[in-house]
Amino acid sequence: MRDISVELKNISKKFHTIQNETMAIDDISFKVYEGEILAIVGPSGCGKSTILSIIAGLVKPSGGILNIKNKNIGFMFQKDQLYEWRTIFKNAVIGLEVQDKLTQNNIQKIEEMLENYGLGSFKNHYPSQLSGGMRQRVALIRTLAVEPEILLLDEPFSALDYQTRLTVGNEVGTILRERKITTILVTHDIPEAVSISDRVLVLTERPARIKKEFNIVFNTMETNRTPMKCRQSSEFGEYFKNIWEEMDVVE
Amino acid sequence: MLLSDKGMSEEHKMFLEGIKKEKRVIKISQVILLLVFFGVWQLAANLKIIDTFLTSSPKQIFDLLLKLSENGMIFKHLWVSTQETIVGFLLGTTIGIITAILLWMSERAAKIMEPYLIILNSLPKTALAPVIILWAGAGFSGIVVTAAAVSVVITIMTVYTGFKNVEEDKIILLKTFGATKLQILQKVIIPANIPIMISAMKVNIGLSWVGVIVGEFLVSKAGIGYLIVYGGQVFKLDLVMTSVFILAITAGIMYFIALWIEKKVIKY
Ligand SMILES: Nc1ncnc2c1ncn2[C@@H]1O[C@H](COP(=O)(O)OP(=O)(O)O)[C@@H](O)[C@H]1O
Ligand SMILES: [Mg+2]
Numbered sequence: 001m002r003d004i005s006v007e008l009k010n011i012s013k014k015f016h017t018i019q020n021e022t023m024a025i026d027d028i029s030f031k032v033y034e035g036e037i038l039a040i041v042g043p044s045g046c047g048k049s050t051i052l053s054i055i056a057g058l059v060k061p062s063g064g065i066l067n068i069k070n071k072n073i074g075f076m077f078q079k080d081q082l083y084e085w086r087t088i089f090k091n092a093v094i095g096l097e098v099q100d101k102l103t104q105n106n107i108q109k110i111e112e113m114l115e116n117y118g119l120g121s122f123k124n125h126y127p128s129q130l131s132g133g134m135r136q137r138v139a140l141i142r143t144l145a146v147e148p149e150i151l152l153l154d155e156p157f158s159a160l161d162y163q164t165r166l167t168v169g170n171e172v173g174t175i176l177r178e179r180k181i182t183t184i185l186v187t188h189d190i191p192e193a194v195s196i197s198d199r200v201l202v203l204t205e206r207p208a209r210i211k212k213e214f215n216i217v218f219n220t221m222e223t224n225r226t227p228m229k230c231r232q233s234s235e236f237g238e239y240f241k242n243i244w245e246e247m248d249v250v251e
Numbered sequence: 252m253l254l255s256d257k258g259m260s261e262e263h264k265m266f267l268e269g270i271k272k273e274k275r276v277i278k279i280s281q282v283i284l285l286l287v288f289f290g291v292w293q294l295a296a297n298l299k300i301i302d303t304f305l306t307s308s309p310k311q312i313f314d315l316l317l318k319l320s321e322n323g324m325i326f327k328h329l330w331v332s333t334q335e336t337i338v339g340f341l342l343g344t345t346i347g348i349i350t351a352i353l354l355w356m357s358e359r360a361a362k363i364m365e366p367y368l369i370i371l372n373s374l375p376k377t378a379l380a381p382v383i384i385l386w387a388g389a390g391f392s393g394i395v396v397t398a399a400a401v402s403v404v405i406t407i408m409t410v411y412t413g414f415k416n417v418e419e420d421k422i423i424l425l426k427t428f429g430a431t432k433l434q435i436l437q438k439v440i441i442p443a444n445i446p447i448m449i450s451a452m453k454v455n456i457g458l459s460w461v462g463v464i465v466g467e468f469l470v471s472k473a474g475i476g477y478l479i480v481y482g483g484q485v486f487k488l489d490l491v492m493t494s495v496f497i498l499a500i501t502a503g504i505m506y507f508i509a510l511w512i513e514k515k516v517i518k519y
Contacts, residue, residue: 075427095428126519
């Protein structure tokens with residue numbers, strides 16, 4: 001059995017406002033194994049972002065137990081959240097800057113990553129000069145720069161247009177697999193979940209509970225699996241149909 | 252947007268040419284408007300349509316300006332007022348920004364202070380000038396504090412509102428890297444609000460001049476405000492007009508310095 005990286009046990013969360021209280025999550029339990037890519041799908045407003053915030057320690061759960069082996073967490077949002085006053089390079093290193101890890105070695109690594117992801121010549125540009133896809137790539141580099149052991153992705157591609165979303169999704173999915181980073185990907189795009197992840201959790205409507213779990217295995221691709229190849233594989237449609245049926249009942 | 256000059260099409264050249272032309276037309280019109288204004292004024296004075304005892308005339312202003320420059324008098328007065336304005340401006344702006352930072356640090360303090368700030372903000376600060384001058388001294392210090400008082404509250408409100416309006420996710424992002432509150436302030440809150448702080452500064456230049464002139468009306472022995480009051484008392488309207496003219500030019504120059512700084516600082 002592989003090592004467990006993150007474990008949620010009976011986690012629940014209520015949000016309190018003056019008008020009312022909202023039960024966002026009700027008794028969620030799941031494990032994420034090391035190096036695994038887990039996708040969470042569910043209707044919007046069901047509590048997916050809340051789950052990530054709890055794992056990241058940004059929000060305290062109302063009840064339950066959270067076990068995390070490693071506290072070094074990277075978070076990527078729907079919007080790239082690049083700081084418009086910083087150049088691309090300065091944006092990419094902000095995490096290192098905050099953690100006081102701006103070593104020559106790390107700077108060089110960032111420069112290499114920018115180069116590898118086709119952003120080398122945009123190093124000194126400002127975010128407003130880049131396309132949405134490029135910006136999201138910078139956001140990924142910024143996240144990977146601090147070498148997180150766990151990556152939380154909150155609908156990271158949903159602000160991109162369809163074409164870019166496929167490309168960036170493919171790139172990111174490939175990188176995650178190469179680097180064997182433990183990842184939780186929240187999305188409401190079923191093809192995205194199937195093509196990128198090893199396992200898909202389907203959540204109910206709010207308050208979120210786990211409705212169904214799917215292991216995603218592509219027998220044709222034991223090694224060098226990429227999201228694009230998965231999309232073209234014959235098993236893809238079956239997974240899509242099964243998950244979609246689960247989601248559809250909910251709607 | 253990343254096209255080089257070489258790759259420019261004929262159409263794009265025409266487009267840029269059009270923009271340049273439009274800018275030129277506006278500049279020329281602005282100059283013409285100024286010349287017409289002074290021309291009509293002078294003409295009306297020459298034709299005795301207006302009483303130059305009350306309105307002065309561009310020629311009188313110009314002659315007086317020459318005379319006052321020759322003996323250096325005008326520069327002495329201008330220097331006094333400019334000093335007061337700069338010190339008052341720096342004081343008001345710095346205290347304003349620092350207070351906004353402190354309020355951001357403690358949301359509770361901000362909530363407690365809110366109604367007082369709103370009332371202070373709607374109060375015409377110049378009404379307090381006589382009191383301020385009594386407290387801070389009837390001279391340079393009193394005038395400087397008056398100038399600072401005019402701009403400080405509005406600075407606090409504008410800058411604090413800017414701080415609060417920083418997108419929550421931009422802050423959360425930094426928190427995911429384990430940022431401290433001080434780091435959030437340094438790396439998000441302040442840089443995100445540089446444009447707001449600079450536009451507050453632009454407003455404050457004008458406000459500080461208001462404070463200085465009012466202060467000088469009340470107590471001073473020198474300065475542009477003093478010249479204006481003195482000119483009014485002895486019915487030398489050309490002295491009043493000349494002073495106002497100098498005031499307009501100096502305030503304008505300061506504003507353009509602020510614009511220049513803005514261009515230097517905000518590159519994105
Ligand atoms: N800070 C908060 N305060 C109050 N209610 C919140 C807060 N954050 C989320 N909620 C509520 O919790 C529910 C789940 O939100 P969220 O986790 O963002 O859903 P999802 O990411 O699945 O769209 C929603 O009904 C939302 O309105
Ligand atoms: Mg969400």
